[in-house]
Amino acid sequence: MTDGEVRTRWDEAFCSAVVSGLSRPQKSIPCCWLYDERGSELFEAITRLHDYYPTRAEAEILWRHARDIADFCGEGAVLLEYGAGAGVKAEILIEALRAPRVYAPIDIEAGVLGRTARRIGGRFPGLDVQPILADFTRDFDAPELPQGPRAAFFPGSTIGNLNRREAIAFLSRMRRHVQNGKAVIGVDLKKDRRILLDAYDDGEGVTAAFNLNLLARINRELDGGFPLSRFAHEARWNEADSAVEMHLVSLDSREVAVAGRLFPFKAGDSIHTESSRKYELAMFEAMTDEAGWRLARAWRDRGDRFAVFGLEALV
Numbered sequence: 001m002t003d004g005e006v007r008t009r010w011d012e013a014f015c016s017a018v019v020s021g022l023s024r025p026q027k028s029i030p031c032c033w034l035y036d037e038r039g040s041e042l043f044e045a046i047t048r049l050h051d052y053y054p055t056r057a058e059a060e061i062l063w064r065h066a067r068d069i070a071d072f073c074g075e076g077a078v079l080l081e082y083g084a085g086a087g088v089k090a091e092i093l094i095e096a097l098r099a100p101r102v103y104a105p106i107d108i109e110a111g112v113l114g115r116t117a118r119r120i121g122g123r124f125p126g127l128d129v130q131p132i133l134a135d136f137t138r139d140f141d142a143p144e145l146p147q148g149p150r151a152a153f154f155p156g157s158t159i160g161n162l163n164r165r166e167a168i169a170f171l172s173r174m175r176r177h178v179q180n181g182k183a184v185i186g187v188d189l190k191k192d193r194r195i196l197l198d199a200y201d202d203g204e205g206v207t208a209a210f211n212l213n214l215l216a217r218i219n220r221e222l223d224g225g226f227p228l229s230r231f232a233h234e235a236r237w238n239e240a241d242s243a244v245e246m247h248l249v250s251l252d253s254r255e256v257a258v259a260g261r262l263f264p265f266k267a268g269d270s271i272h273t274e275s276s277r278k279y280e281l282a283m284f285e286a287m288t289d290e291a292g293w294r295l296a297r298a299w300r301d302r303g304d305r306f307a308v309f310g311l312e313a314l315v
């Protein structure tokens with residue numbers, strides 16, 4: 001496939017996601033479209049914000065409990081990381097593992113995947129690095145990998161962006177990939193609403209820029225007509241879903257053109273762009289149960305804001 005063909009296909013996927021999302025009574029666009037190049041940069045900036053505590057809380061857990069988490073994974077482990085990105089968190093874990101056999105980063109971006117594989121391979125010379133190019137939100141089979149106890153690693157609370165059905169499907173797939181192995185999953189916990197909302201509506205306006213970048217992307221790639229200054233970022237708590245939601249709220253009544261169609265907005269109408277579910281242990285355990293896992297361990301940060309769960313495959 002040539003570059004041109006790849007681009008066409010992606011444009012079509014983006015276009016149909018946006019057009020169908022804007023056609024619903026509650027407009028919504030799947031959160032994966034937030035991450036173009038600029039969106040990924042802005043997300044990186046979010047992880048360094050004071051208000052956005054999850055990244056720091058999880059890193060604290062990985063540093064403090066590295067030895068224990070590594071022992072949970074077992075000696076000679078084959079580590080699969082879902083949505084590996086730069087592999088920064090895996091590095092902390094690999095460093096602590098006893099004689100790890102394989103690191104298999106899974107990512108949808110070939111460039112990122114290649115760079116991560118080379119960097120981790122260079123840093124741990126004895127380690128067999130086997131990058132897997134795949135979209136972990138869809139079903140795929142794990143390739144053949146060398147023997148060893150398998151462990152799945154899914155940090156970043158990314159599981160929070162999946163609804164219950166999607167999360168169970170994902171956990172089941174992970175269960176299939178690791179056979180009778182383990183999983184280590186980072187999960188943001190339910191807490192005071194003020195703290196949660198501040199994390200998704202920071203004082204520096206970086207999260208607002210991240211959310212509004214989606215409209216800039218639609219304007220650029222889909223010939224859209226969103227006036228960016230007339231849409232406002234909003235973080236909302238949805239108690240029924242136990243989730244923080246990001247919305248883009250129209251300040252006026254207007255029609256917006258996208259890809260040659262017109263979409264009406266009333267003042268106050270919003271586009272829902274992301275849900276970030278916040279779990280309590282029992283809620284998370286009920287899900288892992290359904291997916292064939294036993295929740296065996298829970299490591300928390302000192303502020304009790306975030307947890308890294310250790311799961312064992314039920315046999």
Ligand code: AVJ
Nearest residue numbers: 046156157158161200207276
């Ligand atoms: C790291 C993708 C899980 O939901 O907290 C950060 C994304 N959105 N601020 C999250 C995000 C707004 C983040 N994930």
